[in-house]
Amino acid sequence: MLAGVAREEGRPVRCRCPESEHCLLGADIVDGRIAVHPRNVTGPCPWVDMRVRDLPLACGCAPYITTRQLRIVLRRGGSPNGQPYAIGCPGNCRGLVDIQERLIAGHGRCPWAGALVLDSGLHPPIL
Incomplete structure (x- = not known):
């Protein structure tokens, strides 16, 4: 929702x-x-x-968000193709949030904790 x-x-x-x-x-x-x-x-x-x-979806699928929808995505090795390891939470939580096994790590009572992060490339550029 x-x-x-x-x-x-x-x-x-x-x-x-x-x-x-x-x-x-x-x-x-x-x-x-x-x-x-x-x-x-x-x-x-x-x-x-x-x-x-x-x-929620009736199929039992996990909620997810793609990397293109996130404002901050930190990747291993600092490369654009590296595996994401931390994000700025889409719930506007303070600080960075770890990604553990492609899931947003628990951080307080945030509803985004446990959501799957799908790597879909880089965020569109803001010109």
């Missing part, structure tokens, strides 16, 4: 974009996906077209 979802009958569903540092006005949800929305920096939001669900 995505936090900050506003629901009113007859109006599009509006949510707080997880990229809250650069997407200050929120985003509409169209056909169950985050729609293109304005940002205070140039470049596309990495969360556009991400599917949003009110309920």
Whole structure:
């Protein structure tokens, strides 16, 4: 479930974009996906077209996030192709969070702890 979802009958569903540092006005949800929305920096939001669900997946699949959706990804050897070992938490927790066996390590009561991190390459450049 995505936090900050506003629901009113007859109006599009509006949510707080997880990229809250650069997407200050929120985003509409169209056909169950985050729609293109304005940002205070140039470049596309990495969360556009991400599917949003009110309920956990019934298949028992683990929640996941890709490296392209994360603001900070530290990789082994400092190389762009290195294995990710720490991230800036998507839940806006302070400091870096370790990745252990491709899962976000526990850190307080963060709902992102235990989520799978899928390495999908580098974050799109902000021009």
